[in-house]
Amino acid sequence: MKENDLNVFIDSTKNYFQQTTKEEAVAGVPYVKGKDPLVLDFSGIVGISGKRKGCLYLTSSHKMLGDLGEIILGDSSYGEQDLKDLVGEIANTIAGNARNVYGSSFMISVPAVVLGVPEDISFPEELPVFIVPFKWRNHRSFLVVCLE
């Protein structure tokens, strides 16, 4: 994975927040993931296949997803299931929007969602895994990308 690849997903994530909330999400400096787990309250995971192989996940706090849910639904009627669903939908949108650059051979899975912080999410050992911190309002989240 090259720097340009990472920028595709950074732009896609920033675009998600900008379009959905009309507010900017600020990307921090990307770094290579170490052995320590990196999962917040909810994580949405999308597998990538086709010409490129790998996966990405977005991990977020409950509070951040609550704020997003309120914007999307226009009120605070969201429940836990909505927030769980939302993190998967964000990951799906970030990956799906990357097809603007990679084309239709960039195949994405339907999102899977992991709750809580019981353990890490595993990646192929031979590939580097990059972490991009994001800050939206006063919430932090992390985009984690691994691409062949």
Next chain:
Amino acid sequence: MKEKMRVLIVDDSLIIRKAIHQHLSDNYNVEVVGMAENGIVALEMFDKTKPEYVTLDINMPELDGLSVLEQMLQRDPTVNVIIVTALSDKDTALQAIEMGAKGYVIKPLTFEKLQAAVNQLTAQEQN
């Protein structure tokens, strides 16, 4: 009084289904006849409820949206389908339109995008 538009909402995301339902109900004279979370359920609801309009996601479990689109149009060539998807590549958009979709909205979903697609569709129908 003009009859309500009968709409089926198909998306594997619960919050997107709710958001579309809310936006359409708040802004248009619609009756949401069903909400489906995958392609198989969507076709079952389609047969039961006979909607005039469908909002349809592509990347879904069980059966993808393009296959659903094909089957819906075989069953009712007059149905108006708006694709609502994160898949932003031109090939998929062109394929959907060539297959017979009447609109293609790229997520992230915003009310403005959905409104533009619905307004375009209703304007086409009036002409």
